[in-house]
Amino acid sequence: MNMEKKLNSDTKERLFSLDTLRGFDMLWIIGGGSLLSALAKATGWGWVEVLAEQMHHVPWEGFRFEDLIFPLFMFISGVAIPFALISKLEKGVGKPELLKKVFKRMVLLVIFGLIYNGALKNGFSDLRYLSVLSQIGIGYFFASVIVLYTKSIKARIFWLIGIMAGITILQLFTPVPGFGAGVITPEGSINAWIDQTFLPGRLIYDTYDPEGILSIVSATVITLFGSFAGFILRDKATSQQRKAGVLIGIGIPLIILALLLSPVYPIIKNIWTVTFNMLTAGISFILMALFYYVIDVLKWRNWTFFFRVIGLNSITIYMGVKIIDFWHASEFLLGFVANPAGDYGDVIFTLGKITLEWLFLYYLYKNKIFLRV
Template identity: 45%
Template sequence: MAQPVTSKRLYSLDALRGFDMFWIMGAEEIFHALAKATGSPFWGGIAEELSHPAWNGFHFYDLIFPLFLFMAGVATPFSVGRELEKGKSRNELVLRVIKRGLILVLLGVIYNNGLHLRPFSDIRFGSVLGRIGIAYMFANIIYLFTKQRAQIIWFISILIGYWLLLKFNSAPGYPRGDLSMEGNFASYIDRHLIPGRLYLGIHDPEGLVSAIPAISTGLLGIMAGNFLKLNDASGPKKSLYLIISGVISILLAHIWNLDFPINKNLWSSSFVLNVGGYSLCLLGIFYYIIDVLGYKKWAFFFKVIGMNSILIYMSGAFINWTYTTNGFFQWVGQLIGDPYNAVVMAVCYVLVKWAFLYFMYKKNIFLRV
């Protein structure tokens, strides 16, 4: 019989977070190497899905970043919500949320620029962790001071407001509603507000204005977390409702795409619905298999990653994982030889990182923000 979800930590959430991080800790390179080694259209198609479109459009790889933010939202009712239930004041929790958000922004700046001095104009302030920190922070503040119905209103209002902002404005010299990299209003504002350098000179995919719709990604995760924690439906029904909601969200995204293209760089409203839909479907599937049916052993590999996701992400700024992998396994690649040595070394690269995370897991060492 399915067990009701309490405020306990969801095993499926850690596993899904690990599945998400698996792709950006090196797994995508396995398939890029396979595509190059085989010349196969099949592997080539998968490799293409593990890269970002130049501007408009959607590939699987575009899901990785927002899925992580979505899961941070899912965890909120089980973490922040639990603290509320224990009697912590909202003001106290707001300070904690703001602190965590700002730490993530700082870690993002460190990840981009390292810990050495450089001219202010060369510093990139926009970052993946910064986007997560800002969106997480505002989504959690909304969660703390509103009820579920108001959270839905915030979610919808942000998406519609962002759509109208870009639809009726543009950079000077461009037609109203221009959504090109040069002409869109979000990038234009970023060029004037963000200090230092933008990732692409005239545009930063982790810019300030496009962080606004990312709040809705966090809110969608919070709504999903509320549903899992508070709804009285059975486990199988919860999984089904999540998947159905995800499919509806994807359909709405593709309808909105006709006027407001699915675009990760702009974090467009249609993009929020699209990645939110896939995130809901994945959460429903992982929750059903792991927490409802109880099949957990297969997911341990991902759980080890998911419980130290920030650590393995930040490690790339301080550890030369390629050097480490070559030190242990270069002989394996030499034995294999061309063209599959690159595939084998990509697999070894992931396994070395996982071994590090497993060691930390066994020692009960986790980087918490």
């Protein structure tokens, strides 16, 4: 971990759109979804209720916007791989040194995940060992290894297809004791059997963990997809407009293929089915293309500052909202306005919470303090 007082030289290659998209994604985690839910409750407006419903995970099979947030973050971390690693390779940094760097990143994120899950608060008894952060770190590590130690795009595509094929075979065709093959339920999936058999500690659900062992392997696909987007965006021989078009041209077929396969291979976030990977990767490619075209091609950047402040310290605020009670601070400061406001009170408190979180990040931004993991 490196607390920097200035942005390093790599930021010369940094995409405004990448930081903005990361901040947009993180906003929904730190309060954007809660704000929509509070608005829906207060107003009763149908269109707000429809949006608010999208901010809740589907119980099992299906897809809502909330199900995109995590894989989109992993996709974004993959986009950064060519900028963070390949640029250093080109400057003469050795692969062993870069491998050490990404391994250290993985270990730190696993440790942060343990802290997030309560290791310091409750100890290791009945601790959930895997987490969102550990999945990001491990997925980034393996995707980086593939990128660093393959010499061509064909080899990387081979790895991508190989991982997806392996997950498909395990989830659809591998017999699970007591259930048989292809039983994709919380109790009968191969994910559940692997987690119960090999994963120590507490599972977040009774029979499986959504960030379990097989889910992590499967989710590596999302990060690897992101790295392909990163290579496209970094290609100096391709025009900016064409880059955006290529990203959309990859995203749309992935979405169509996922939807076509979904009747026989359901889209399920909780066990990261391959169809879920393809759907979310497809949407992520399109979002990346749109943000890139608007921000880095057309250079419409005035609106991006709010999101970039969040995106530049995304891990900081993810950990911060777990440790710092921004909601209590909002109640303390705004109770005199919110308490008499009835159902709109939660809207005011949530807006206050988001504002305090952003001001905290703005303070770090103004002092050029960025948590690099």
